[in-house]
Amino acid sequence: MAEAHQAVAFQFTITPEGIDLQLSHQALNQIFLSGVRSWKKRVSRMRNRVIKGVYPASPSSWLFVVIAILATMYMRSDPSMGLIKMIQQHLPLSTQGQTMLSALVFSTLLWLSLILALRFCLKLLLSYHQWMFEQHGRVSNTTKVWVTLLRLLSSRKPLLYSYQTSLPHLPVPPIKDTVSRYLTSARPLLTDPEFERMTKLAGQFEANLGNRLQRYLRLKALWATNYVSDWWEEYIYLRGRGPIMVNSNYYGMDFLYVTPTPVQAARAGNTITALLLYRRKVNREELKPVRVPGTVIPLCAAQCERMFNTTRTPGVETDVLQHWQDSEFVAVYHRGRFFRLWVYLAGRLLSPRELEHQIQRILDDPSPPQPGEEKLGALTAGERVPWFQMRERHFSSGINKRSLDCIERAAFFVTLDDEEQGMRGEDPAGNLDRYAKSLLHGKCYDRWFDKSFSIVIYKNGKSGLNAEHSWADAPTVAHLWEYTLATDAFQLGYTEDGHCKGDVDRSLPPPQRLAWDIPSEVQAQASSSLVVAQALADDVDCHVFPFRDFGKGRIKKLRVSPDAFIQIGLQLAYFRDRGGFCLTYEASMTRLFREGRTETVRSCSNESSAFVRALETKEVHLDQCRHLFRLASERHQNLYRMAMTGAGIDRHLFCLYVVSKYLGVDSPFLKEVLSEPWRLSTSQTPVQQMELFDLKNHPDFISLGGGFGPVADDGYGVSYIIVGEDMINFHVSSKHSCSETDSHRFGVQISKALQDIMNLLADPKSQTTSKCQQAQPQSKKQL
Template sequence: MAEAHQAVAFQFTITPEGIDLQLSYQALNQIYHSGVRSWKRRVSRMRNRVIKGVYPASPSSWLFVVIAILATLYMRSDPSMGLIDKIQQHLPLSSQGQTMLSALVFSTLLWLSLILALRFCLKLLLSYHQWMFEMHGPVSNTTKVWVVSRKPLLYSYQTSLPHLPVPTIKDTLSRYLQSVRPLLSDPAYKRMTELANGFESNLGNRLQRYLKLKALWATNYVSDWWEEYIYLRSRGPIMVNSNYYGMDFLFVTPTSVQAARAGNTITALLLYRRKVNREELKPSRVPGTVIPLCAAQYERMFNTTRTPGLETDVLQHWQDSEYVAVYHKGRFFRLWVYNAGRLLSPREIEHQIQRILDDPSPPLPGEERLGALTAGDRVPWHQMRKQYFSSGINKRSLDIIERAAFFVTLDDEEQGMKGDDPAGNLDRYAKSLLHGKCYDRWFDKSFSIVIYKNGKNGLNAEHSWADAPTIAHLWEFTLATDAFQLGYTDDEHCKGDTFPSATRLSLLMNGHCGVQAQICTSLTVAQSLADDVDCHVFPFREFGKGRVKKLRVSPDAFIQISLQLAYYRDRGGFCLTYEASMTRLFREGRTETVRSCSNETCAFVKALEGGEQCRRLLRLASEGHQNLYRMAMTGAGIDRHLFCLYVVSKYLGVDSPFLKEVLSEPWRLSTSQTPIQQIELFDIKNHPDYISLGGGFGPVADDGYGVSYIIVGEDMINFHVSSKYSCKETDSHRFGAEIHKALQDIMALMSAEPKSAAPSRGPSQPKKQL
């Protein structure tokens, strides 16, 4: 049985000779350097707060204003129109001192007034979203303002972003009825229209008033309720149902040495964390534009854990952590990544990882499958945590895991596309990242990194704290930094020197029959869920966005219409379709739903299946889809408004048959695009093999499909399809084949079109999120 080393700064005991005080200088030295690092970070944050507080001006502009005012006074001119003289009257100083101090006071007030005016103009500019609906053409004068603005920090735009507007009841209901028209028969549509009209004339306006009141004082009227009721209050497993995954490069593995890949990956992640803490990351923007997006989701990326509760979970975030938690063959380790305030080199981290891999000690009783508690139902995990992890060594060890910067699994399997069965290997790779063995991931952590035996890597992310574009931004940086900046030696090891080994944790389960029984129960629940997931991952290489854009069609609209055609062929009809959009043009914005199964799309699919020449219908469907996406991005979506109205009705204790029916409708086709946000990090032209596979998620409905896709470069689209084996009507591989055929059929249709065809209106729509 291995022992856990609990480092303490000092300990004392009462002896017959008096108090025996024993100091640990090594621990005190670590505390000292940790404190220095903490204060450096605080000073950096204070500096950033000042810079953000005066943005879009700069602190140095205050000196310019002061000099300008003093220069005008020297020239015997009064730019204050008498205000400086009035300030002088209240200063108990000499005449010359009064003049200087009053000039400084006036200059400061003038400077602050100018900043407020600039920030107001900035907020007005950010509130303007009509650019999204305009045709391609020259950049407008208002947009050019962004180009000449000075370099912002990560959170510089936060306080200037507009608040998410509350749509009118009438507009939301009108758009909702339009979205369900192709899915309902005439009698069913008439019934739904009557329900909507009754809701609007009675309960709707009452609920709307409460919602508008919330929008007045809340930063975002949707986000807190969305996080609470959609994610944290879910009592079922978050594995598969909520968490999602991200994959490594498709064709390349930078090193086959597991410890070396872990060393570079961990280092890259910590370099990214340093950039977030120092706010050195550029603010995210709408792809292809200079319009900034909300950066609030970055705040809880690291040092964050979702802890279970009886009725709702809680997201706990710590300001800093100097270690990561590591799992290998049933054992947990604390791996220190700082020494005397210095971030360890990749080689030093590799050395510690190798020591873990070489450690022959067995797991403690019950320790190996402890992670299954995070994979099963939430209430039993809360009860076990309260009963067995509230004190003693178990609590200390659990705290170490939860306070870690992130979680790392050293997997003893090999994954990736290479081998005798590339297609099957990709499917197994996806399933491994989505759920693993159901106990070798810590699903509560904000994200967990998986390093496989053959050097392949990937991640599993918890969903409540942020959406996929945020974690994708992190993962892009990690892959690029690992491959192109940190690099490896000729023998595939990390660069740098070595450092002492990691610390083993002890999670004692001896005699705790209750927790071991619950681990088995949670594992059974999780394993049943994992075994039911049918994953299929495939790269589509016949063409990509380059050829689609030549047809003057939005690539995303092209794919979404293809998905509708594929579903129609697979299931013989249409279904309510969820496409994730973002609302990060607004402060603390998260997601909105694009109901991509529209009247125009259905008309095109039926015409194509009927053998008609329907290029015009395709263009109408594409334009309609783009407009739906723009509406969702600019706060005019349907589903988040209806969701918030439903929450208000529950608080008021009133029932709405309309809202109840709307929110119970299943999303049998749930789709999302994984955006590539940092194209500059990847040189696809010179390194074509270094392309990402993207990521995916589990199916939302038991009888439906989950489809994630990533548009890579100009000539490839990677798809991730999921469904459940228990549903006899779905098959991920069959649906993947239908997607492949639908893309080809629509391209064949459009490629046969004469070149004089009318162009599609509007710019290519921005990327979206999971």
Template sequence: MAEAHQAVAFQFTVTPDGIDLQLSHQALTEIYLSGMRSWKKRIVRVKNSVITGVYPASPSSWLFVVIAILATMYTRSDPSMGLIAKIQEHLPVSTQCQAVVSAVLFSTMLWLMLIFTMRLCLKQLLSYHRWMFEQHGKMSTTTKIWVALVRIFSGRKPLLYSYQGSLPNLPVPTIKDTVKRYLESVRPLMDDKEYERMTKLAAEFESSLGNRLQWYLKLKALWASNYVSDWWEEYVYLRGRGPIMVNSNYYGMDFLYVTPTPIQAARAGNSIHSFFLYRRKLNKEDRIPGTVIPLCAAQCERIFNTTRIPGEETGKETEQHTRANNTVQHWQDSDYIVVYHKGRYFRLRVYQAGRLLSPREIEFQIQRILDDPSPPSKGEAKLGALTAGDRIPWAKARTKYFSSGVNKRSLDCIEKAAFFVTLDDEEQGMMGDDPAASLDRYAKSLLHGKCYDRWFDKSFTVVYYKNGKNGINAEHSWADAPVLAHVWEYTLANDSFQLGYNAEGHCKGDVDPSLPRPVKLSWEIPPECEEQIAQSLAVAQALADDVDFHVFSFQEFGKGKVKKCRVSPDGFIQMALQLAYFRERGTFCLTYEASMTRLFREGRTETVRSCTNESSAFIRALEGGEVRATDVCKCLFRVASEKHQLLYRLAMTGAGIDRHLFCLYVVSKYLGVESPFLKEVLSEPWRLSTSQTPIQQVELFDIENHPEYVSCGGGFGPVADDGYGVSYCVLGENMINFHISCKHSCPDTDAHKFGTQIRQALRDLLKLLSPNQTEPSKTEESQPKVKKEQ
């Protein structure tokens, strides 16, 4: 076979005449070009490390400082105030060189001091967050001066990681402020007796144990880059024993109304090529960090070549000693992906002779996998179920059956791949006579699939369906959704608007037919391992079957009309969710809204507690049943909306509640002390967990002229067994997409009924805020204004 010969660089045989050496020039060329590609990447990394290390100065500024100091020597002035002479006395070099060398050393020290000073100044500037609390459209003089200074100290062309050393550390709030805000947040959820009991617990905690725990936390904040993130990753994500499928992983959808090509292999070709183009941009660090303001880019490092590794438990089975050696493993580089199709795993190299394969060549290779008639080996077909079930059985199976031999090599291949690809044999998307139901099936397919046809441990799995639709499933511990959403937006836009397809729907370009075929991975799965696979699959399947999903596109109005009411779109939607929940359950609940803290170094997320005294007062007034003036309800709504915006800004600027309380709880466990207050706080269920998926790269999509090229956003599973998970995406001026999840096993929840309540709540709020306009039509939103896919 040609590919087998290409894999051998040379052959030799011993004959009576000596050694007969035969070199394969093609294989040696491959080795040379691959080595060159590897060395180029190393050089780029070293270069970027130097540029980032001296930021906000530049390497060339060193030469400027040296020349300036040397120039002063000819004017017989001494800017060093005697330091150059002191250095000159201790140099073991000839007299002729002493003056120049000492001046260069002084210049270098001066340059380093300038860098340190500039970085310190930039760090102080980036600690200013008052601009977030100013009225929209009105900028104070202080903020204008701040913007100008940030631009001056930031330089002209920052790289992706340029700001990392200048970002401020996440501040530790005071115990008093956190406890006060917590009590305020739970007031609408408790009656007077419960609230009085919780107030006493909080006061006792604040006056005694709280100060001791706070001291340890402040010590960590001085030592660590971020006092939350490492514990958050370990205890919230990696210490979990249950399945990460549904409970932790999340998904993102393709375009809602169009599919660029109906050819599965072609869609994969363009898309996979785009992912590697994005990785190339990351390696070069040529992406500007943040948009208007610098954001932490630490999470970007683990987008590709990353896998979650399960670990067995060690230590005593107590709450404070239980430890699972779960880790997130990242490799520097990988030139291949692993593709799953009909129970088989294939390694597909995307680089040939040191160059990235063209989209047409990747399509050609994907089609080879689709046409491959070989059956899966014994136990291979449902192997991925191990990553979908409970974590400890998977860790034990990994140690016992995948730590040596052919299984280890194949598993290493999966875990070290750039990312994972599934070629699904189903059709998905908004299609058929019931587009609403088809979107629900699409969401469930991306969230859990068949429970064995995704590798849930990989940083992300890209799914390509038979009809050309695609989607993404992501593991959560390594980064948060906005980071992967940035990659997904780039890939969708580059696939459709930059690369495109020919008239037949295939990728553009030519194919080198001599490309080595994708390599099918080999497995030797013993019967005992097959039993464990079956058990993990049963656990995962039960979890998947219990998930109730409803996805719909609300097009009666969008942020355009909401903004005309002079209300924040996010605050408007959060009030609608509160109203919908109250109408369905007759009560309020603890509500989680995700907010980012990437204004700080290694920042991840914080919680915005959207159910407030103000929001509950507004909803009770609206639903009170008595005749109330519209102006009163309007006033209460605006107060509630402003309170929500304040809480969101506080969360973003490090003054949130939940991460502080979480870290205090972790410290208490390390110290082996019990806190009734913290224990009760950390055990409260989030029955309404919400998140907004914003479009971050608006310039990539022309939503006004091409409204069909919009993604439906993404979603996640319910956090509480008796609650809802709600993700929403505000698209353009006239569309809001919702993803609602809950569990069939809970008799009190129903995703479709809750969706109906959300629709009505949105209509009622708009009618309240703009009573003079005609009430929107109450037709089903699943009938899109643009032509739906057939």
């Protein structure tokens, strides 16, 4: 191929006169500069290891300690209390050399001891979580002292991973507390006889098998960095043998109202550049550690490590996550063809305009797909075992292995979609729904679902992403996507005619077509996987809608947590939609702890169900309804705080179940608890970098957030993002095959539930009716 010859640094020919050696100085220069870039990265990593290794101290503090020790020795004082003399006796040097070297050795040991002491103190401070349970405006003296000490120890500018070794380990809750909390959470979902039976099962488990399993779990917690995360990654994600498309992967959307440019290649150029700039910040650890909003408390950053150059490879019993240290190219898919696009030239990152030029070359390439190439990606969308079998038989050597390596080792995957998406035309609501479905599954073969994330650039310049779930949770990907959107729109920008800024070197070698030799067996399996994936995709009912009647600004004026307000609204909406309550999942982070991921907040509580019943019975006074709502809100906030601080229910029970399987014992209690379906699975997409978006001067640059597929066949998946002060965007999913669910119907119920709760709480003095149900929704103008 022509592209291959451009990468050859030298050629030689054997002639009768000898060997004719021909060197390509340009190629050798590029190899040299690429090596320089590689060594710069290694030096940077070594430097960062030293800086974060001594945090919260600094490397320069070593010199201060040495000077201080030498100064005291010069004043005829021995700060080591005899240790320096002991060190001198073991040094084969002159007396003066012994004194100097022994002082340096002692100073270094003292410095390291101080670092360990500071790190231990920081870890103790970060283990304090009582601040989270204190009422706003009523901070205890203990918390005030704690904040002061934490600020002192965190005064140095940290790197991305500086806090990792100082974060506390996730504690194992007492089994008595977990069982008690579970029974409390299950009460509103069970009848009296069912609750009595479950109470007996729980009591038997706690008294017998539970304590035995708990001992093994505590043993694991002593040596493991996090007693949950490795099992959670393996058993919840990697061991799933069904399709990861829809069932596991999730999506993120572009701006709601704005498309920065209608030029597909230009949008791709800026987006790829922004993503690579973010990768550079991650590699150099220049990103600020993510903190709890409004505090100095850091969150675990371990999930950032596998963000780029990562793929999920299939196996028989379990998949494996593979991560490479670096990658200088991205994989691109367009109209059934795969390309390798080099993003570095001679050690430098290509400019956005140069990347646009390269992408346009791909768009203009008229070559057809090779046999079997177009729908090859369907293998990643179907069942995992057939994909593993095809990979082992036909992609383990030769040309297919080289091309597959290009995809799997790429920094990320890019799809240049030939469709147009977004909120446009005469049917904006329907177009948003189609936009969500496109990002969630596409055509089921034009995304590489195994990659850590895939970027989708549509024909009209709209963009989005599809992310694999096993390596990280949505907040980590959301942080990346926020940076990408903001950098694309506000930092890199576009010319007046919609192209990327800057100049282009038109002598750049073109992107490389990946070559394949796909046998009929692989083509047949790709078709079979596509049938499975297409059936799954067609069954998904997606509904995306912006709720504009009010947002967190008005909710906060009522002194109510916006998340609690929305979650109680979802309970009311579900009750009206299905006539009862269900086990509800809300994702909460546990990143206050090292390698923490998520915990479950069981949002359907006794308090929330009491409020919903009171509102719907038409027999409870308005003041009592408001009181019940306040109780439900406070209960939800408390459940969320407990989940964040390691006192959740579900991860502990999950780990106990894993231990029971290792021991080969059955627990009727654990088996029943873990088989309960989550018919309402919810998650809030947090906005973590509001400083990147100037909504005052650019109010149209509003994020749509993202969503995911339903967890239960007869349930709903609900994702929401609170944008600014006056909008909440919702993503609702369900399955067409279930006659009892309808995403659009549930979306209407969500909007009405939020309006009814606001009407109830907004102005109690103006309410003249005596029954909760008589409160009618106010108009949009009033809201």
